[in-house]
Amino acid sequence: xxxxxxxxSFFTAGSLVIIGIFAxxxxxxxxxxxxxxxxxxxxxxxFIITMGYKPGGIVYIFLPNMTISNFAQNAxxxxxxxxxxxxxxxxxxxxxxxxxxxxxxxxxxxxLSASKILGDESD
Amino acid sequence: MNVYDLIxxxxxxxxxxxxxxxxxxxxxASSMLTAEITIISSLLIALIMVRLISKTLMIxxxxxxxxxxxxxxxxxxxxxxxxxDSFSNMIFYIVLALGIIxxxxxxxxxxx
Amino acid sequence: MDSLMPIxxxxxxxxxxxxxxxxxxxxxxxxxxxxxxxxxxxxxxxxGYGSHYFGGYAPLSxxxxxxxxxxxxxxxxxLFVFHPSIVYVFGSAQKIMIFVLGIIAxxxxxxxxxxxxxxxxVYTYLMFMGTAAVTAILLSDDIxxxxxxxEIAALAQIGxxxxxxxxxxxxxxxxxxxxxxxxxxxLLLGIALLLGVTGNVNITDIIYSIKNGYVNPQNPVxxxxxxxxxxxxxxxxxxxxxxxxxxxxxSKALPHGSALIQAITVFIMVALGVxxxxxxxxxxxxxxxxxxxxxxxxxxxxxxxLVQTDFKRxxxxxxxxxxGYIGIGLGLGTTLGITAGLFQAVNEAIITAFLFIGFxxxxxxxxxxxxxxxxxxxxxxxxxxxxxxxxxxxxxxVPPLNAFQSKLMLIQASIQSGVPELGIIMILLSIVTFMTxxxxxxxxxxxxxxxxxxxxxxxxxxxxxxxxxxxxxxxxTLGLFPQIATNSLQTLASSLV
Numbered sequence: 001x002x003x004x005x006x007x008x009s010f011f012t013a014g015s016l017v018i019i020g021i022f023a024x025x026x027x028x029x030x031x032x033x034x035x036x037x038x039x040x041x042x043x044x045x046x047f048i049i050t051m052g053y054k055p056g057g058i059v060y061i062f063l064p065n066m067t068i069s070n071f072a073q074n075a076x077x078x079x080x081x082x083x084x085x086x087x088x089x090x091x092x093x094x095x096x097x098x099x100x101x102x103x104x105x106x107x108x109x110x111x112l113s114a115s116k117i118l119g120d121e122s123d
Numbered sequence: 124m125n126v127y128d129l130i131x132x133x134x135x136x137x138x139x140x141x142x143x144x145x146x147x148x149x150x151x152a153s154s155m156l157t158a159e160i161t162i163i164s165s166l167l168i169a170l171i172m173v174r175l176i177s178k179t180l181m182i183x184x185x186x187x188x189x190x191x192x193x194x195x196x197x198x199x200x201x202x203x204x205x206x207x208d209s210f211s212n213m214i215f216y217i218v219l220a221l222g223i224i225x226x227x228x229x230x231x232x233x234x235x
Numbered sequence: 236m237d238s239l240m241p242i243x244x245x246x247x248x249x250x251x252x253x254x255x256x257x258x259x260x261x262x263x264x265x266x267x268x269x270x271x272x273x274x275x276x277x278x279x280x281x282x283g284y285g286s287h288y289f290g291g292y293a294p295l296s297x298x299x300x301x302x303x304x305x306x307x308x309x310x311x312x313x314l315f316v317f318h319p320s321i322v323y324v325f326g327s328a329q330k331i332m333i334f335v336l337g338i339i340a341x342x343x344x345x346x347x348x349x350x351x352x353x354x355x356x357v358y359t360y361l362m363f364m365g366t367a368a369v370t371a372i373l374l375s376d377d378i379x380x381x382x383x384x385x386e387i388a389a390l391a392q393i394g395x396x397x398x399x400x401x402x403x404x405x406x407x408x409x410x411x412x413x414x415x416x417x418x419x420x421x422l423l424l425g426i427a428l429l430l431g432v433t434g435n436v437n438i439t440d441i442i443y444s445i446k447n448g449y450v451n452p453q454n455p456v457x458x459x460x461x462x463x464x465x466x467x468x469x470x471x472x473x474x475x476x477x478x479x480x481x482x483x484x485x486s487k488a489l490p491h492g493s494a495l496i497q498a499i500t501v502f503i504m505v506a507l508g509v510x511x512x513x514x515x516x517x518x519x520x521x522x523x524x525x526x527x528x529x530x531x532x533x534x535x536x537x538x539x540x541l542v543q544t545d546f547k548r549x550x551x552x553x554x555x556x557x558x559g560y561i562g563i564g565l566g567l568g569t570t571l572g573i574t575a576g577l578f579q580a581v582n583e584a585i586i587t588a589f590l591f592i593g594f595x596x597x598x599x600x601x602x603x604x605x606x607x608x609x610x611x612x613x614x615x616x617x618x619x620x621x622x623x624x625x626x627x628x629x630x631x632x633v634p635p636l637n638a639f640q641s642k643l644m645l646i647q648a649s650i651q652s653g654v655p656e657l658g659i660i661m662i663l664l665s666i667v668t669f670m671t672x673x674x675x676x677x678x679x680x681x682x683x684x685x686x687x688x689x690x691x692x693x694x695x696x697x698x699x700x701x702x703x704x705x706x707x708x709x710x711x712t713l714g715l716f717p718q719i720a721t722n723s724l725q726t727l728a729s730s731l732v
Contacts, residue, residue, distance in 0.1 A: 017424070024417055025218055030409075037416040044420040048427045068306050079436065080427075083379050087423060090386045094416055097390060101397070101409040108405070118210035118410055151542070154674060158538040161667050165534050165660045172656050203542055206479050206535070210410050216476035217414055221421070221466055224524075228462035229455065231520060 009050040016043030030102050030112050034095070041091040045084050052080035159199045163192045239282040240325050241289075243333060244371045247275060247340075251363035258356030265348055268359045272344045275366065276337030279330045286376070292320035313449060318437040323374040327723035328577060332502060333370055335581050338709070339498040339588045340366040342702040346592055347491040349698035350599060358398045362495055365391035369499050372506045378426050379436040381510070385422070385471060388499050389415050395492040396484055404487040411484050414477065415470060422467025428460035429514075441514055452517055461515050465524060468511060472504030474532045474562070478539070478555045485551030486604070490595025493547065494588035497554050501584045504558055505577060508565045512573075512731050522568045526657070529562025533664050540671045546594055547604050549675050553630065553668055554587040560661060564645050567652045573728035575644035578720050582637040582713060586629045589706035593623035596695050597679055601688065606675060611684025616695060620680045622703045627676060629710045631669035637713035644721075 016039045023036020057076035102112070109117050131152055170188055173181040192198065205212065250271040257264050295302045295315050302310060309315060344362050348354050368388035375381045389412075396408045430436055432454055433444045444450045450457070468474070473481025481500065485493045508525065515521040533556055540552030561583065564576020596619050597612055598604055613620045629636035632643075642665060646658040684690075713720055 017420070021218060021417065024413065025214055033413065037413060040417060041420045041423075044423045044427065047424060048430070051427065051431045069308055072308055077434070079434075080430070083430075083436070086379070086383055090383065091420075094386065094390065094412060094419070097393065098409065098412050098416070101405055101412065104405055105409060114210060118406055150674060150678065151544075154541045154671075157667065157670060158541040161538050161541075161663065162534060165530075165663060168656050168660050168663070169530055172654055175654075199538065199542065202535070203539070206539055208410075208479065208483055210413075213410065213414065213476070213480055214417075217417065220469065220476045221417075224466050224469075225459070225462045228465065228520070228524070229458050 004055065006050055006053050006055065009046060009053070013043045013047040013050060016040070016046065028114050030105075030114050030117065033114060034098050034102065037098070038091065038095055041087075045087055045091070048080045048084045048087070052077040155197075155199055159197050162198055162202070163196070166192070237283040237285055237287065237325070239278055240285075240287040240323050240374065243275075243278050243282070243374065244367050246271065246278070247363040247367035247370070251360045251367065254356045254363065255360040256356070260356075261354050264354045264356050264359065268344055268348060268354070268363075271363070272337075272341040275340055276334050279325075279333040279337065282325060282330070284326055284330075285324075287323040287325070288318070289321040289323075292318075294318050313440075313443065313447070316443065317435065317440045318376075321380050322376040322437060322439070323371075324376045325374060326726060328727035329373050331581060331720055331723045332373055332505070332577075335584055336366060336369055336373075336498055336502055338705075339584060340495060342592065342705065343491040343495040343498075343588065346595070346696070346699050346702050347489070349696040350489075350491065350595075355398065358395070358492075361391050361394040361398060362492070365395065365495060365499050369502045369506075373502055376438050377436055378429065378438055378441070378510070381506070382423055382426055385467075385503065385507075386419055388503060389419065389471075392484065392496050392499060395496060396488045399487065399489040399492055401487045401489065407480070407483045407487045411480050414480055418467055418470030418477075421463050422470070425460045425463030425467060428456050428463065432456050432460070438510060438513060445514070445517070457515075458518075461511070461518065461521060464507075464511060465521075465528075468504070468507045469528065471500070471507055472558055473500055473555050474504075474528050474558060475535050478532065478536050478552070482536070482539075482548055482551035482555055485554065485591075486545055486547035490547070490591045490598060493551070494591040494595075497551075497587045497591065498584045500554075501558065501561070501580050501587075504561060505565075505580045508562065508576075509727070509731065512565060512568070516568065516731065522566045524566075525562055526566035529559040529566060530657075530660065531559075532556065532562065533559030533660065537664050537667050537671065541667065541674070544606050545604050546597070546606050546609075546675050546679060547591075549606075549671060550587065550590050550594060553590075553671060554583070556664065556668065557583045557587070557630070559664075560642065560645055563657055563661065564648065567648050567654075567657075568732065569648055569652055570725065570729045570732050571644065571651060572648035573731055574721055574725050575641055575648050577724040577728060578717065579638070579641040579645060581720055581724075582629075582641050582710075585706055585709055585713075586626060586638060589626040589703065589710065590623070590630065592699060592702055592706070593619065593626050594675075594679075596623075596699060599695060599699075600690050600693065602691070603688070606678040608685060608688060609679045610682045610688065611680075612690075613680040614684075615690055619695060619700070619703070622700075622707060623680075624676060625707055625710075626703075627669070627672035629714075631672060632665050633669075635711065635714045637710045637717070640714055640717040644717075 020036045020039030024033050027033050054076040058074045060075040060078040062071055105117050106112055167185060170185050171181060173184055254264055254268060294317060344359060365388055368384040368391060371384040372381055393408045393412050396404050429441060433441045433450050435441050445452050470477050485496060488496055511521060536552045536556035540549050543549045543552060561576045561580045564572045564579055603609060629638050632638045646661055649657040
């Protein structure tokens with residue numbers, strides 16, 4: 001059985017999200033938690049890119065020797081690629097803020113354990 | 124033992140757990156009691172809205188919840204403990220809420 | 236098309252970037268920040284209603300120059316009416332909300348500049364950035380643009396908390412950003428599912444596709460999208476289960492920062508709620524879910540407020556409880572209900588800012604926010620105490636202040652919709668809100684001063700008093716003449732039914 005590239009990609013995106021949520025829930029190390037969170041964002045981004053994929057499609061640039069109907073039928077969908085770029089930038093900036101906070105908190109508590117730093121007394 | 128004493132006892136228990144040496148003031152006891160009554164009464168009033176779906180179900184639910192609330196009261200100390208600032212608690216309830224919302228919206232809507 | 240519309244977003248972003256560069260030059264920062272902040276509420280008043288197409292790309296149906304000579308493949312299908320660019324829509328409801336947001340941002344920045352000894356360019360940068368993001372969220376008709384500014388608003392809120400010198404603020408900020416990084420991508424996933432089904436990110440076009448049968452409205456993927464977007468809504472607006480972290484966030488910022496953060500939260504809640512209603516109102520389940528979540532928010536947040544001891548936390552929980560009223564208004568789904576919900580949002584944003592800045596004077600004088608250690612503040616400054624008391628009365632819904640009008644409308648709307656139970660619960664929780672506030676007020680202002688309490692003899696800045704009086708005037712005006720707000724909000728409400 002041959003799984004199409006698109007379906008496989010959707011499965012990968014879904015498993016990235018689930019692995020990410022698992023890591024955020026169950027791993028105690030803050031850096032590992034943050035890697036898990038990055039996975040969730042990556043899963044969402046991969047999902048969006050996959051939607052723009054069209055089997056056998058062409059690049060969405062209108063070249064001089066094309067007819068409009070041929071272009072409209074075969075070009076892949078350009079919007080997701082534009083969106084995903086923005087979303088990657090957002091993900092990178094939140095990741096930077098998170099890691100910066102972890103650096104500060106690591107200096108203050110001398111630990112990376114979430115239960116120690118973010119426990120009950122830290123309100 | 125009446126409900127008031129029961130609540131005071133439970134508040135003392137919780138304060139003992141968090142090792143606070145604060146005396147139990149009248150203000151904190153009465154606000155805890157108000158919160159308790161507010162939760163139970165608004166839950167019961169909200170349950171009356173079930174009448175839009177089925178009247179019998181509403182009566183059964185109201186009576187059942189009333190007795191359950193009497194049995195497990197005081198509720199507020201338990202709720203307070205669950206809604207604390209511990210990160211593991213927060214993330215647990217958030218993922219739980221995600222699960223409930225997705226399940227309800229997805230299957231609830233398909234089968235209504 | 237009005238060119239002032241994008242200025243509403245561009246001006247705060249541009250001045251934010253400038254202020255960040257100018258960090259250290261105190262006088263310049265002060266003047267520039269106050270002038271820009273003063274302009275913010277004025278722009279929406281001058282802007283004409285309409286839509287703004289970024290890049291000038293209007294839909295083909297409105298753009299005869301390009302539409303000429305295109306093949307029938309495009310002109311005879313729905314492609315002809317779709318919006319090819321990001322669209323901002325400015326109507327009367329957006330006008331009043333952006334005006335109120337601008338007022339709150341102005342007074343928050345004004346008090347922050349006068350209460351801190353050294354004005355911080357970075358802090359004002361964050362406040363302007365948050366304001367710009369929410370303005371864009373209110374204007375945007377594009378669901379992805381919405382998401383981008385949603386994340387910017389979240390980062391601005393976290394930044395405001397990090398920049399505030401409050402104990403344990405880093406821990407709370409990290410908790411919030413981690414939870415945000417679970418909910419944010421899931422909201423994006425919901426948007427992606429909508430994009431996948433309808434092929435569009437413009438809300439008007441998505442509704443067009445659903446209404447005209449290009450998309451099956453009962454498609455399970457749409458239901459999944461609704462679920463994920465609702466989850467993002469819970470995160471953005473601090474409804475349960477996010478109420479604990481959101482109230483912690485409020486309590487870890489300085490009072491003027493909290494005043495702005497809560498305004499950001501209220502308007503994000505309104506914008507996302509309206510978006511959910513616009514797209515998914517054909518599913519009756521969506522309204523039921525909104526009402527159920529709002530009831531939960533009302534009960535859980537207000538009862539939690541009752542048992543708190545930190546007054547910033549008390550106001551935080553009360554503010555989140557008030558969000559439940561807005562949600563019930565939106566969930567009722569009638570014109571009156573939605574108008575009342577939106578009106579309540581406007582009122583709540585003002586009143587909570589009023590309360591935060593008012594109680595902020597206690598923090599300014601004593602550096603303590605624990606009510607158990609406070610007392611006797613009435614004798615220190617009776618006039619401020621009176622203003623704070625009026626703010627509390629406004630929040631509880633006492634006539635002739637503004638929340639009375641919106642809560643009355645909400646109760647009328649719930650009776651009209653055939654669910655008087657919601658009205659009863661709302662009255663009950665209003666009373667509990669009042670009691671919670673009075674408890675905090677009594678312990679801080681009226682009981683005898685504890686011996687160990689030290690009250691610094693800093694003079695409360697004039698700017699703070701001016702802000703409080705201005706908020707009181709707005710509350711009174713909206714309370715006596717609610718038509719000013721309701722007439723403009725009604726247009727949006729009736730378009731949603």
